[in-house]
Amino acid sequence: xxxxxxxxxxxxxxxxxxxxxxxxxxxxxxxxxxxxxxxxxxxxxxxxxxxxxxxxxxxxxxxxxxxxxxxxxxxxxxxxxxxxxxxxxxxxxxxxxxxxxxxxxxxxxxxxxxxxxxxxxxxxxxxxxxxxxxxxxxxxxxxxxxxxxxxxxxxxxxxxxxxxxxxxxxxxxxxxxxxxxxxxxxxxxxxxxxxxxxxxxxxxxxxxxxxxxxxxxxxxxxxxxxxxxxxxxxxxxxxxxxxxxxxxxxxxxxxxxxxxxxxxxxxxxxxxxxxxxxxxxxxxxxxxxxxxxxxxxxxxxxxxxxxxxxx
Amino acid sequence: xxxxxxxxxxxxxxxxxxxxxxxxxxxxxxxxxxxxxxxxxxxxxxxxxxxxxxxxxxxxxxxxxxxxxxxxxxxxxxxxxxxxxxxxxxxxxxxxxxxxxxxxxxxxx
Numbered sequence: 001x002x003x004x005x006x007x008x009x010x011x012x013x014x015x016x017x018x019x020x021x022x023x024x025x026x027x028x029x030x031x032x033x034x035x036x037x038x039x040x041x042x043x044x045x046x047x048x049x050x051x052x053x054x055x056x057x058x059x060x061x062x063x064x065x066x067x068x069x070x071x072x073x074x075x076x077x078x079x080x081x082x083x084x085x086x087x088x089x090x091x092x093x094x095x096x097x098x099x100x101x102x103x104x105x106x107x108x109x110x111x112x113x114x115x116x117x118x119x120x121x122x123x124x125x126x127x128x129x130x131x132x133x134x135x136x137x138x139x140x141x142x143x144x145x146x147x148x149x150x151x152x153x154x155x156x157x158x159x160x161x162x163x164x165x166x167x168x169x170x171x172x173x174x175x176x177x178x179x180x181x182x183x184x185x186x187x188x189x190x191x192x193x194x195x196x197x198x199x200x201x202x203x204x205x206x207x208x209x210x211x212x213x214x215x216x217x218x219x220x221x222x223x224x225x226x227x228x229x230x231x232x233x234x235x236x237x238x239x240x241x242x243x244x245x246x247x248x249x250x251x252x253x254x255x256x257x258x259x260x261x262x263x264x265x266x267x268x269x270x271x272x273x274x275x276x277x278x279x280x281x282x283x284x285x286x287x288x289x290x291x292x293x294x295x296x297x298x299x300x301x302x303x304x305x306x307x308x309x310x311x
Numbered sequence: 312x313x314x315x316x317x318x319x320x321x322x323x324x325x326x327x328x329x330x331x332x333x334x335x336x337x338x339x340x341x342x343x344x345x346x347x348x349x350x351x352x353x354x355x356x357x358x359x360x361x362x363x364x365x366x367x368x369x370x371x372x373x374x375x376x377x378x379x380x381x382x383x384x385x386x387x388x389x390x391x392x393x394x395x396x397x398x399x400x401x402x403x404x405x406x407x408x409x410x411x412x413x414x415x416x417x418x419x420x
């Protein structure tokens with residue numbers, strides 16, 4: 001049995017890795033890649049949320065919004081701190097990476113349009129984050145990450161409640177119902193894209209074999225749908241998905257993946273797409289990617305410039 | 312913090328053990344947020360605090376507390392009085408709350 005197979009077998013039997021010496025190069029590489037995606041996702045959720053937090057209708061709503069953003073930055077810090085312990089130069093990662101090199105979801109490269117979108121962001125995107133990280137918490141073979149996720153998962157539940165509470169509030173107001181529908185119309189499929197390419201396009205899944213996650217992309221999409229669909233139905237928002245009793249699964253009523261009109265934030269359901277093209281779209285990044293990353297980096301770069309000037 | 316609870320009020324303290332902090336699933340009682348409960352002919356007066364003046368969940372928690380107490384058949388009205396003196400510290404938490412935090416790896420010192 002080669003070294004990789006040996007480690008996978010040990011992990012399959014319940015081995016928890018605690019330090020770099022426990023890993024092989026492949027495991028370390030997958031772990032770093034995954035933590036970069038998680039850290040970038042948490043951190044880059046702040047700029048879109050900040051774009052509308054000041055539209056909060058009450059002071060209490062605004063305090064909650066700021067608490068959510070603060071949590072996300074804290075979660076990012078946890079992921080980057082784990083990366084630092086694995087030998088990654090996190091200053092380089094944070095302040096010298098080009099905007100298109102960041103690994104946050106495509107959905108976070110958009111400014112939000114209004115306060116309602118803050119709520120739908122929490123209710124749908126944070127639900128995706130909770131689904132993904134909840135799976136990691138349950139299954140990960142990397143001990144330090146599992147312990148760190150206890151706090152993260154609990155806080156994400158608070159974000160979900162905030163999102164659901166804003167959506168319920170808005171759906172009870174006739175003049176705001178259309179805004180909720182508009183937000184859900186573009187964010188619902190965006191959230192489903194968080195889980196990545198369809199299972200049938202993956203020949204093997206190293207992340208599963210090393211137990212960096214426990215469920216496949218399509219299984220995670222089903223987990224997300226199993227709570228997102230009933231919630232949207234309960235509050236009366238129309239969504240392009242339903243539960244199919246004959247298969248025991250949630251099914252989509254529109255082509256997925258499909259093309260997206262970036263300018264109008266609208267899905268083009270008459271133009272089905274391939275995952276290959278979706279990945280190209282992800283890599284090209286969305287409209288505010290540069291602006292958002294520069295916002296994150298600005299303070300550190302300005303301070304660095306001041307230091308250079310003073311010395 | 313040790314509290315002497317009058318026997319006829321114990322059921323309300325127990326009821327609030329079911330109301331959880333929205334961010335960390337520990338009850339408002341175990342977190343030490345509830346300072347006092349009084350009952351007078353179906354009206355409950357709850358005196359409570361928060362861990363911080365900028366607590367992001369005040370409205371949700373007050374709504375949850377009111378909703379839970381109103382489930383008791385004799386309760387007709389709930390008044391919530393928020394106070395900041397004495398200020399909340401981890402000393403206010405119950406042993407159960409502290410143990411839960413420790414189990415989750417969260418410092419309570």
